[in-house]
Amino acid sequence: MGVKVWDPLVRIFHWTMVSVFFANYFFLDGGYKPHDWLGYAVLALLALRVVWGFVGTRHARFADFVPTPGQFFAYVRDALRGRERRYVGHNPAAAAMVLTLMLLMTGIGVTGWMHGLDRFWGEEWVVDVHVLLCDIVAGLVVVHVSAAILVSFKQRENLIMAMITGYKD
DSSP states (O other): OOEEOSOHHHHHHHHHHHHHHHHGGGOOOOSSSHHHHHHHHHHHHHHHHHHHHHHSOGGGSHHHHOOOHHHHHHHHHHHHTTOOOOOSSOOHHHHHHHHHHHHHHHHHHHHHHHHTSGGGTTOHHHHHHHHHHHHHHHHHHHHHHHHHHHHHHHHTOOHHHHHHHSEEO
16 A cells, blocks of 8 residues: 555645635635635635644654755756655655745735735735736646656656555555
């Protein structure tokens, strides 16, 4: 069956974020409609994941996977040479992607919330930043999924299935 890596909270967080991000494209009307509530759900999920990053299971904790810049660049260098080492949890590039996506999703949630405040009502820059962050995340999702598929083939382990079952080969 493999090694238990991703606990249920990490997997539920991951797939709920995926679902909510894409569902929000179908609910673009404002005014406390589903788009807004899904945005609040994202912020709540992110807060829960940050807490879990400090108190959760081994591979869920930031201390287990957040790389130093040196570790990140060494991993990328080795990966470009086809000599990257295998990690049970997130590799340094995947860890950087996780943190980047969490940061950008926080920005999306905050700018969405700001847009509903009197102080920022009608401010185009808030909407522009919100949309830009959504577009960046959509692009990074393509990179993230592509990298997961590539690493799965290179290391002969199904990373997508691991995020469903919690087990890596």
